Amino acid sequence: MKKFRLFTPGPCAVPEEVLVEMARPFRHHRTDWFKGLMKQATEMLQQVLQTRNDVIIITGSGTAAAEAGIVGCNPPGSKMLTIEGGKFGERWGEIAQQFGIPVTRHAVEWGTAATPQIVSDLLKKDPAITCVMVVHSETSTATACDLKAIGEVTHAAGKLLLADCITSAGALPLKPDEWHVDVTITGAQKSLMLPPGLGFLGISERAWQVIENNKNAHAYYLNLNKARKMAKESDTPFTPAHLLVRGLVKALSILLEDGMESVWKRVAAMAAATRAAGEAIGLKVFSKSPSDSVTALCPPAGITVKDLRNELEKRYGIESAGGQDQLKGKIFRLGHMGYVDEMDTVLAIAALEQVLYKMGHKFDLGAGVTAAQKIFAERLA
Ligand SMILES: *Cc1c(COP(=O)(O)O)cnc(C)c1O
Secondary structure (H helix, E strand, O other): OOOOOOOOOHHHHHHHHHHHHHOOOOOOOHHHHHHHHHHHHHEEEEEEOOOOOOEEEEOOOHOOOOOOOOHOOOOOOOEEEEEOOOHHHHHHHHHHHOOOOOOOEOOOOOOOOOOHHHHHHHHHHHHOOOOOEEEEEEOOOOEEOHHHHHHHHHHHHHOOOEEEEEOOOOOOOOOOOOOOOEEEEOOOOOOOOOOOOEEEEEOOOHHHHHHOOOOOOOOOOHHHHHHHHHHHOOOOOOOOOHHHHHHHHHHHHHHHOOHHHHHHHHHHHHHHHHHHHHHOOOOEEEEOOOOOOOEOOOOOOOOHHHHHHHHHHHHEEEEEEEEHHOOOOOOOOEEOOOOOOOHHHHHHHHHHOOOOHHHOOOOOOHHHHHHHHHHHHHHOO
C-alpha cells in the first residue's frame, strides 16, 4: 500500500470535499448559475485577501496573473524595480524584460529578504522608477519579507507596489489595503486548496488608473481592462475554468469558516514546529528570514537531498521539494500550505526522522517530533 502525502509548496493538498464538488455535473458558463459562483468566489477572495479592492479571477496559473499585473501597470514611460532573491523574483524581472519594460533588477542573496531600506535606497537613486515588485514569500528559498514596511516606503514615494503573494495569501498575515499594496497577486494551488489553473489579482484604484490609461498593454488574453469590465457582471471575457471556480467557492468557505487570523496562526505554528524539529535533529534552517508557509532545511553532511527525498517518497509517500538552481542539492522544502494541519506536520517530521535514522544520521530519535509536539501542545493548552 502506498499513501501519497503532498508536502510540496505547490501544488498542495486539496480537501476531498473540494474534489467532489468539482466532479459534479456542470452547466454552461454563460448562465446565472456560473455568475452566481463568480460573485460568491470574488466576495470570498476579498475576505481571504483582506481587501475591499476589485479582485480579478484569471484562468491560468499564478504566473499568468503576475504577467497581467506587470504588463498592465507598466504603460510607456514607466519603469519597474524588481527585488530578486530567488526563482520567482527573477521570473518577474524576466517578464518585464521580455515585454520591453524598462526594469532595474536588484538581486539580493538567496535566503535573505527584500528590505524597506533596499527599496528606499533604490527609489532615491532612480526617481524614474514608477512601480516596484517584490515577492512576499519567496518559495524557492522559503523566505518572507516585511511587506508592510516595504508598502510604507513605496507609498511615501508615490510608487505602485506589486506583490507576489502566491505563497503568502491564505498562509501569512496579509492586509493589502492597510499596507498600500496596489496589486496583490496569488494563485489557486498553494494555500487556497485548489488544483492548479486559476490566478487572482486584487487591484487598488490607484493601480486601475494606470491600467485603464495604458494604451500599449501588450495583452489580449491577460488584458485586465477587459477582465474588469466583464467582472462587473460577474462574468469573464473568455471561457473560464468554471469547475475550478466552483471548487474555489468550496475551498474558500473552508478557510473562512476558520477565519483568516486562525489560519495564519495555525500555519505559523506548523512552520515553527518544523523549524524546531529540524534544529532538534541537527538540520539547519536555510533562510535568514524564514517564511511560515514553507520551510527549507539543509540535509546533514553525507546525505544527499536526492536520496533523502527519494526515501521519504518511497517509504511514506511524502512528496517534498528540492532546491532550484544554485540551491539544487543544498536544501529540501516542506510546505505548510493547503490541506495540511498540525498532525500532518507531526507525521512528516516523524517520517523524516525515520528516514534520516536509516540513512545513518546520528541524532536522538524522536527529538524532532518532541520539539514539534511541544509547540502544538502549548497551543492547545
Ligand atoms: C508557485 C509560485 C509562483 C508561480 O506560480 P504558478 O502558479 O506556478 O505560475 C510564483 N511565485 C511564487 C512565490 C510561487 O510560490
